[in-house]
Amino acid sequence: MFTEAIGKKSNKVKNIVERGAVRKFAESIGDMHPIYLDEETGEKSRYKRNIAPPTFPRVFDYGVIEDLKLPNKGLIHGEQNYHYERPLLVGEEIYCYTVVKDYYEKQGKNGSMGFLVLENGGEDLAGNIIFTSSSAVIITEAVRKGLKV
Template identity: 45%
Template sequence: MELADFERLLGVWSKPVKNEVEKGAIRKFADAIGDPNPLYHDETYAAQSRFGRLVAPPTFSRTFDYGVIPGLEMPTEGLIHGEMSYTYHKPILAGDVLYASFALTDVKERAGKLGRMILLVFTYKVENEAGEIVQEAKSTVIYRPEGGGAK
């Protein structure tokens, strides 16, 4: 895809996808990071905390399915993850049923030292069953159409 193809997709949101937050998925995710926080691992401990259930670590929403933007074909090579940011509105807890969607919200082309780069900004949204916003995230991905680099 070229700049103009990405530009046509600006602001087109994926259809929200239902994601169920599983305690096993939280434990595995925390385990991969090597984070022993009992709120992520120990149900009895979490039950006595103000959260009442196992809590998801701050970057856990990376694991969600955000659906498909119709017409978007992301290259699988030549991508670099440039930036990631989160705004947290509510905690994500084991057992939550959440709806996740995303859109391409900005695209720019730059001439870099290593060739042409396309900067893609994706905005991610996670809502609960009541339609309340739980978390928002923004990810900047650098795509070098001529290849090179890695995610």
């Protein structure tokens, strides 16, 4: 169903690790660690500024992959893994993108399910990778039938 999308990549989109967004995110996940929030703690750290929580990239814009049409509802977020070269620094610009890595199907008790594997990336201004994340989007039989119509 989505095998033709394997290898397709979105354009890079500029995102900013904004202090207010980091604060709201930390509050929402219940992790008020001073390295995320307190400027003095950030200045005294080895990074010389505050950093964002590890799952913060979830809020970034990763662009659009042309011709990849997923429904707005009915998808299941299967998993998410992050790999960091270094932390995200509060105030920095990050250029983010998505690549379709794989698509496969498995038989479940309610019919066939599709698994769309996506890789997100975030780079600094010089093009150096800061983080990558991989995720699996599960497309249920009911959603798959709706897409074929």
